[in-house]
Amino acid sequence: MRTRIVDALTAVEEVKDGDTVLVGGFGMAGMPVELIDALIEHGAGDLTIVSNNAGNGDTGLAALLAAGRVRKMVCSFPRQSDSWVFDGLYRAGKIELELVPQGNLAERMRAAGAGIGAFYCPTGVGTPIAEGRETRVIDGREYVLEYPIRGDVALIRAHVADRLGNLVYRKTARNFGPVMATAATITIAQVSKIVEVGELDPETVVTPSIYVNRLVEVA
């Protein structure tokens, strides 16, 4: 259905307490900072956040965590030099952590977006990550069964959108955006610029408009 062009606060108005929110970005590259700020202002809590990292410094995702809105983090690399907000919450037992290898995080969201029920993945075999999970040997190699990660909402950052919602990204800020856009019921994209329909080359569109429900221009 048609992509709506709105302001950040309107864009996040449908987020509900208890939602699973996919948050793009790898470190700060591709992090939808203004959408996260709007989510904080919006006030939804008891959230499960799926993102590669667990916040840097005191802004963005870290601020959402500091505001006590997050029940659980699903991520591959929470521990960083400037992840003091998460570190404190974790050590105080105030936040759950599901640690997922980075590729599994991406592939499990990809599966959600692609209608795949589950998949056998070689990553993590023989490690604590695989403990308690179903495994199977296929063609002589051992795999772990992995399930999709779906979002109620995805907050992503792209570079340029057209008014239909087609997206292009910029350099390694592309990272999780295109995958998360497919895996959420409502995908909200923050972009630097919105152009007219027809201004993007159809060969270069990375996220087709079908995956984008709300567009927010943040110049």
Added chain:
Amino acid sequence: MRTRIVDALTAVEEVKDGDTVLVGGFGMAGMPVELIDALIEHGAGDLTIVSNNAGNGDTGLAALLAAGRVRKMVCSFPRQSDSWVFDGLYRAGKIELELVPQGNLAERMRAAGAGIGAFYCPTGVGTPIAEGRETRVIDGREYVLEYPIRGDVALIRAHVADRLGNLVYRKTARNFGPVMATAATITIAQVSKIVEVGELDPETVVTPSIYVNRLVEVA
């Protein structure tokens, strides 16, 4: 390892009797006609061909079939108005057919390229395609377990390559090329033009050079 720029006959010289060859294209769009002609000249037989269709008219894939080089076709749609070569071989019992829904064909090759051991897919549940296959109910929905399709060789057609082997495609001729390129031990791409390294925009590369082993320029 480095992509080699060669002529069509040199490109296919490593194809062996009994190989599985992935052949790009949807109808004639993206069909690597000159590579198929080279494969016919090369002479390898007892091949398994994986391609969406089973040849059109008397050229390309149809000519390979007519030359008696193909033991088995794996495809989604063999029957077309001009698939008389395949039709004749099939009715004469001279060729095996594995019919795979089009999306499963793509996803099974994608799985091969992505290191996925198998995946649960909703397509074909309750149909003859699922007969004899393992099924599982996940979250209330039934899925069929599907396994990867790997190629010894992939023959694909793209639009422009740089000398490293990065590829861009043209319109719907893109179809199976990017997926097959990831799923074969040796990927051979026929392109209309080879440009210098640096002439393709890194944001618009569809198949990165890592997936391309041989490049053949067919102006």
Added chain:
Amino acid sequence: MALDKNELAQLVAGDIPDGAYVNLGIGQPTSIARYLSPESGVILHTENGMLGMGEVVPAERADWDLTNAGKQPVTELPGAAYFHHADSFSMMRGGHLDVCVMGAFQVSAGGDLANWHTGAADAIPAVGGAMDLAAGAKQVWVMMTLFTKSGEPKLVPACTYPLTGKACVTRVYTEVATFHITPEGVRVTATYGIGIEELATRLDMPLLA
């Protein structure tokens, strides 16, 4: 009076919600595109790898790198996007298309779809993307004649032809009547030149009005 093919295509087109992402199957459903206005914002998907597909064009204007799923040359509309087959079918399988419209040999009262194989022993099987669409689109609509040339109903209590997908069809559009397949049963939503009693008799199944 029964609808002709163009009237039927127009009827289906009118029921497609504004802004919907839609896949129109090979053959008759392709003609629905002619009745979709640009203002509707409906965006057409073709499974060979494109959103924003335009109209079918004659061979003399063809770009053979730009075809629909039936391999006919088409145009590209502003705002189009190209993608490869795995991405295209992920879009379908992942439930992102709002509506797909396909032809059918048979549809069952429970929404089972049979449209890929007559079951004839000597037929060369070919399925293409039909099973993927049946399994993946949010709504699967069927556009067909209600009866075969020999007068057999194609909306049936249970399909006798091999299935394409189970319990997937939500609407059936035919030249003499349109139906919604609901959990309560098959509901007739309109008739054209046939009474509902005659319809129920000829279909040999209970119908909700």
Added chain:
Amino acid sequence: MALDKNELAQLVAGDIPDGAYVNLGIGQPTSIARYLSPESGVILHTENGMLGMGEVVPAERADWDLTNAGKQPVTELPGAAYFHHADSFSMMRGGHLDVCVMGAFQVSAGGDLANWHTGAADAIPAVGGAMDLAAGAKQVWVMMTLFTKSGEPKLVPACTYPLTGKACVTRVYTEVATFHITPEGVRVTATYGIGIEELATRLDMPLLA
């Protein structure tokens, strides 16, 4: 004499085949890039979504949309390509990278790798892409000091730390010796300032020469 960090990086760089597609792990392995000549045609992958990655640049020249897996700003080389995370990890998991070089806490004689978690109860676990690389690259090389600061060997009969991957490491590069992990056992391929007998004694494992 034992190698310093730069000499070790140079040694590893020299062993990377021309034209290889390579992922260099966060930390020490990143420095290998400095010793790869453009003529070698080695192409660097970074798991956050790029092939053709160039050098690390100082903050004043940073483009923060262009970073490596360690979130340091880098450059883009001619012939680069960007892709999203699922595609990037498919490239890794699918066995398309020729070599990856990672640091390690421990490597076992059988090639098991432990480099993500010390097992300490109060440590916050973080794995990133290490398990994906361990499971996916054609060859996994480890670059590390052979002993901890307190003198404990890091090449061990069996890892005591939680594993990153099983039987995946094929080569170990350290400041005092380099090793190939083979089906027959651990083979010493070079030593720097240490005798092979002393090495075997300190490592407490049989070594092939």
